[in-house]
Amino acid sequence: xxSSLSIETKLPTHGVSVFSxxxxxxxxxxAVNLWQGAPNYSPDQTLIDSATxxxxxxxxxxxxxxxxxxxxxxxxxxxxxxYGTRYDPETEITITAGGSEAIYATIAALVKQGxxxxxxxPAFEVYEPVVRLQxxxxxxxxxxxxxxxxxxxxxxxxxxxxxxxxxxxxPHNPTGIVMEDEDIAALTAITRDSNIIVLADEVYEHVIFDxxxxxxxxxxxxxxxxxVVVFSLGKTYHVTGxxxxxCVAPADLTSEIRKIHQYLVFSAPTPLxxxxxxxxxxxxxxxxxxxxxxxxxDILTQALSTSRFKLRPSHxxxxxxxxxxxFSDLNDFDFAKQLLVEKGVGTIPLSVFYGHGAETGxxxxxxxxxxxxxxxxxxxxxxx
Ligand code: GLN
Numbered sequence: 158x159x160s161s162l163s164i165e166t167k168l169p170t171h172g173v174s175v176f177s178x179x180x181x182x183x184x185x186x187x188a189v190n191l192w193q194g195a196p197n198y199s200p201d202q203t204l205i206d207s208a209t210x211x212x213x214x215x216x217x218x219x220x221x222x223x224x225x226x227x228x229x230x231x232x233x234x235x236x237x238x239x240y241g242t243r244y245d246p247e248t249e250i251t252i253t254a255g256g257s258e259a260i261y262a263t264i265a266a267l268v269k270q271g272x273x274x275x276x277x278x279p280a281f282e283v284y285e286p287v288v289r290l291q292x293x294x295x296x297x298x299x300x301x302x303x304x305x306x307x308x309x310x311x312x313x314x315x316x317x318x319x320x321x322x323x324x325x326x327x328p329h330n331p332t333g334i335v336m337e338d339e340d341i342a343a344l345t346a347i348t349r350d351s352n353i354i355v356l357a358d359e360v361y362e363h364v365i366f367d368x369x370x371x372x373x374x375x376x377x378x379x380x381x382x383x384x385v386v387v388f389s390l391g392k393t394y395h396v397t398g399x400x401x402x403x404c405v406a407p408a409d410l411t412s413e414i415r416k417i418h419q420y421l422v423f424s425a426p427t428p429l430x431x432x433x434x435x436x437x438x439x440x441x442x443x444x445x446x447x448x449x450x451x452x453x454x455d456i457l458t459q460a461l462s463t464s465r466f467k468l469r470p471s472h473x474x475x476x477x478x479x480x481x482x483x484f485s486d487l488n489d490f491d492f493a494k495q496l497l498v499e500k501g502v503g504t505i506p507l508s509v510f511y512g513h514g515a516e517t518g519x520x521x522x523x524x525x526x527x528x529x530x531x532x533x534x535x536x537x538x539x540x541x
Pocket of ligand 1: 176192193194195330
């Protein structure tokens with residue numbers, strides 16, 4: 158059916174999410190899934206049992222708009238232990254329908270028409286359209302693919318009196334870079350005495366390798382007082398389809414974010430919040446992630462060691478970039494399509510992480526997959 162209405166699209170340069178597009182193609186070619194940042198293994202049975210018990214115990218209606226109290230309280234303790242800042246569960250922590258909803262609510266609440274928002278490309282696909290929907294101007298700063306380091310001089314030069322927000326993402330999807338002390342120092346200096354909000358996407362906080370430390374904005378009082386920090390429960394507990402995440406921010410920022418959150422979803426799924434609350438108080442459940450995923454990164458790296466791909470170092474997240482431009486002239490979209498059709502492997506062309514396209518010569522591989530999938534994917538890619 159097609160309506161006879163005239164519709165002016167609010168997102169003229171956006172189509173269906175690349176994640177949905179690749180899902181359809183991957184299903185058609187029965188491809189090994191190295192594309193999506195979603196695990197293909199189950200969460201702990203105890204978590205599933207807890208969710209079932211919560212449903213049987215009657216936790217099936219809306220939770221508090223701000224989230225289940227026991228979960229918010231457990232998160233206060235966790236963040237205080239890990240990052241040294243005590244967020245008030247009543248006024249500074251909000252449980253959301255995934256990290257993406259937290260990002261949407263934060264930008265919608267705090268960015269106005271005419272504002273400018275700085276973020277870093279390649280970028281996760283949610284930031285730019287949400288900025289645009291507010292009538293604000295997206296200001297992408299390029300992360301050079303040969304160095305994979307943020308050039309903070311370029312950021313400083315991009316700041317204007319209209320800059321309302323800087324969006325950072327550490328560990329970073331899709332490059333796997335993580336912020337270090339010099340990045341924190343530069344961000345602190347650039348935002349000092351300004352009215353700039355920092356939106357920190359830290360959904361991969363526990364997925365960090367090579368002995369590196371996660372530098373959460375929550376750790377640094379000067380940054381914390383101007384930051385909204387977004388975390389994911391789905392990524393930490395292998396339940397990305399449960400759609401639960403949370404954001405923490407000073408009370409005045411939180412109260413604005415909640416004004417949007419309450420009209421978007423009102424509350425995140427209640428029984429799933431109840432189930433996860435128990436896990437949050439058991440540090441082992443997230444402490445083991447770093448070793449678990451480091452091993453998976455290494456299995457994929459090993460499986461590709463005799464391939465023609467050049468892998469970039471990944472210090473965190475579920476992802477590693479692989480370059481192919483030294484042996485193929487295809488653009489990355491056609492190259493990823495070739496891998497699907499001819500090799501039966503789904504990957505993501507890096508150009509989709511750019512608002513205006515880009516010639517990258519790289520694909521993103523996801524290693525949050527069972528070991529057999531990683532080995533099989535590596536084997537197929539090595540026949541190229
Ligand atoms: N964040 C994940 C990724 O980057 C999944 C996104 C999605 O499937 N919508 O792959």
